[in-house]
Amino acid sequence: MMRRLAPWVALGCLAAGTAFFLEWPLHSPLRALLGGQWPSRPRGPSGWTVEETPLPAGDAVFEAMRRELDRTMRRLKVGGLAGPYYAAYRVRDVEDASARASFGALVSERRDVSREVRPEVRVGEPGFDNAHFVSFEGWDYESTVLAAPLDDDVDALRASLWAATDEAYKKGLERLARKKAYRTTRKAEDQAADLSPAPRRRYFEREEATLAGAPDWASLARTASAAFRRHPDLREGEVKVSARAVKTRFLSSEGSASRESVVLVIIELTASAQRGAGPILTDTRALAFASLSEVPSAESLAAEAEALAGEMTALAGAPTLQSYVGPVLFEGQAAAEFFNQLLGDQVSFAKRVWTGDDDDAPHFRPGALTTRLGDFVLPRAFRVEDDPLAASAEGAALLGHYSVDDEGVPAAKMLLVEDGRLKDLPMGRGAVKERGSSNGHGRGLFSQPTYGRIGNLFVSSSGGLPKARLKDLLRRLCREQGLTHGMVVRRMQTGDLRSAEQLLAPPVLAYRVDAAGGGEEPVRGLEFSETTLRALRDIVSASIERTVYNLMQQGPTRRDNPSPVPASVIAPAILVRELTLKGNSTTTSYAGLPNPISEYEPRR
């Protein structure tokens, strides 16, 4: 499947009714929109300058930011309390276009332009300030974000920054007071700095991201979704295209500044299938592109829809299994999700957020591996790096690419795992005792706090096998263990669809492999059970070939506050010695009437 997708990359799957996240604080650079090529290292450290570099001349937004930031730092204080010791503005200009079509007909089409301001106001001192604390029910978790004028009018822009800053400062003072009170009642373990030192750097990109010249999204969605009309077992067949151009400006009271642009296009194909009175099975495949020129043709998308329809229809008629215990081969997207969920998520969010209410604590948990620096977390053959500066891999553009993180810190490549041992963590400016400074991995949703998290996660293994050999190995392991069948997982649900108890989301496309003959048959309704981080060390072998997988990485707060950011995982297929899969309870539905779409001519 991943092969069929080339040169695109798959971006996760979602169950029915789950909205894909449309909030993208993106930090990959503008792709060569005006006909240029994607450079292999588009902007290395050489693009950076020191803080004395002037802000771009004639930029009214920077002018408003500079003047309001100056006023804030010099004069914003109230009632004998201290003013901010640090403040930064992020202002983003967003151009959105989206289209959604069902069975060939347009359901919605939207274009929107907006400008938003987000002040980061810190009171207290770098060692202990108003950040990394949630006082009650997560209500004060969100940052202040206000709509700002689209017109480049300095007075009107300053008024928005002024109103947002005033609110953020007052909230910051209140939160600091509550955090201080909390500290007196608890022996909180993490006393490392809330704002570690960072280099003062400036980076200004010249290109402007724009959706001008974009394809006709409505017609793309119509044509692609019309392919679903040929499949009478589908209840829903939908294609949604969301395109966004974002220009983000950053300016901090320390003098760091940046301006960069990005284009992101996400195309989601959703199919729901039902056979007779069987369960309704839904899968969403998302494809992500970092430039308009990469967006596939309507015909290619229609072929993708056709394939999805076929897979979901076959799955709807597939048998269920009660349980499976044995070796599991993860291929393509499933292998990448395996690493995303068990490794990427678990090495991220190291800085602990204190929660005033104990009930909130599970929603703000650091990754489970963030306290295991120096330990073996993978077999010795594995090496893992995270490199946001990499723009592409295996010929595909990477979604986790950026040059400056959301805290204004230059992105940097880091060695995460060497010879199976955990060597480092992705860090923002919120420090932990083992890691006292940022390595340019502080990112978050525009309206939410930033955390250290992965960008482009490169997983490699020495002594890998050709992919075809992994399946042979799976069958051999089965025979050795006296099993008649093995299991191959080719698609998994994305991390946000895990329950709080699950480390691994359920498979979407799982196949039972005959240990003797090697034949495959789809099985449905399975989920992983009793999975632990030990699964990483139980990897028996990996493939030489690697899959490039673009995704929206889940934040530390699951469910209601997912805070996803774009990321990529580049990983080989892997064979895990033993995992447990259980049949989940599937509900049956009414058979009902057939889809009336079958009475109509399939469209071109």
Place this chain on the structure above:
Amino acid sequence: MTRSTGLSVGLLPLAGLLLCAAAGRDESMTATGAPASPAAVRAAAEGPPASPPGAASGDPVLRAMRKELARTMEYYADEDPPLYHLAYQVVDSRSYSLRAELGALVRDNRTVRRSADVDARVGSPRRDNTHQIKGDSGGEDELNRGVVWLPVDDDEGAIRAALWRKSAGAVAAATQRHAKATTNQAVTAEERDRSDDFSREEPPPSIYERPDDAEPDLAPWRAAVRRLSALFKPYPFLRDSWVELEVDSEDRRFVSSEGALLRTGDARVRLYYRLEARSEDGMDLERGRDYYAPSLADLPDEARVQGDIARSAGELEALLKAPAAEPFTGPVILRSRASAVFFHEIVGHRLEGHRQKLESEGQTFADKIGRRVASRLLTLHDDPTLRALGGEFLAGHYLFDDEGVRARPVTLIEDGVLRGFLMSRSPVEGFQRSNGHGRRQAGYFPVARQANLLLKVRDCVPYDRLRRLLLSEIRRQRKPYGLVFEDIKGGQAQTARGGQSFTVDPLLVYRVFPDGRPDQVVRGVEIVGTPLSSLGKIVAAACDVEAFNGFCGAESGLVRVSASAPSLLVSELEVAKKELSARKPPILPPPHHDREGVE
């Protein structure tokens, strides 16, 4: 709109909220009563109900609706319980929104979408799935099936596929709720009102209007909202200010298993502005004005809006300096739009038909038909067929309600005597038929709602005379002052059993002194009290009828309404002090007023 508005009675003990701020009366609004009507193609109303009028036969959306409705009815008619009624309502809505602040454009949106509601009834008109489930607070909320978005392309097959999915879900949910309601009836005490669950109505006529789908020319308006919003720049006390223009149109199609076939539509524009400030003690204050009209051409000219903005800014400045309100009980005048909201809340919501039989409701008026419930001076109507009143746009206008019933004017109170209720197709004792007031926001189950509420008072006097009557009443009661409620934001009412009350949120209130001192602005006044006692204390009215246009939120979502009334003298009203926001005004002055900030 989503249900997160939190206004549904199932979620909150609120029966109704008149939410929006007012549309000012505007003499320059020269609407003649006929809106900029779309090129209407009225089909012969006398045609057989199930056969589409000529113009409708070429309508792929209606065709899809009719085909899927027929197929669904046939398939489920023999189930137990049978599907006996099915209706589809499809609404094409188009909206444009412009917003400007301090001279700069902040928002420029256009939204086009097509919603579908599927209303399925299983069982029989006598007892069906919509019957109340006593003691189950979530039981009514289950009737709200949520909205489904249909393709905006006129693609018959794809539209049918969406209706098909929604219908299957609606029938399954109806069957489940029918079982629950049947059990609930068996195990709980018999209801006082044993009316049927669904009224029998005359077969509706076929009406087919083709909407005017020309794009409005917004270019001059982008400039206008920028110019108007720049007028707020001179005022250093403003925390926030904005000007918005909304242009909305709706094109509604309705088909039912009874043979209804309707396509009607309407359009509306709203220009409004707001100015917000916060007092030193943390009280949020605002002034503003709304102008509603059937089309952009009918909005007032810019000079007039400029004048209003200057006056509003002056009023807000006065409010900031004004003393905070004290708790007070005494005589007051409610200026016309304030009294209109007052009647919407304290009377209108209690006259919604279904509240007379729901066991959870206060049933204030259930057995009072034919009896005096208010002063003999008062007559109260609701008339959705009115497009305007005295040249003033009325937001609650429609031709057919959301159950496909023709809108009809209804007399609720006549000379103080209760005559009728606002009726949907849910009958109550003595009222077996709908009068076309079954309304909903897309995604909700329709219930009886207000449309254009009209209060008429006999023997009205000029306003000056009403004010003199207030002064005498203050003296008679030996009060230090009385109050005049000049402007009002909205209100809310609780109609549930055991907790009937209302609040109304005034924006501009004056103290009036009997000794001839000038009037004094007060801030932070809130009207509180129990409804019926207030109703009996209306002693006189002026002849100055004005309309309040806005949205009303209740268990069937937000619907557009208006309420019109004259200024009223109330001999006794209870007033409380509004809660403070507990936040200080901005620390630094606005950037464009900061002398120190000049570099």
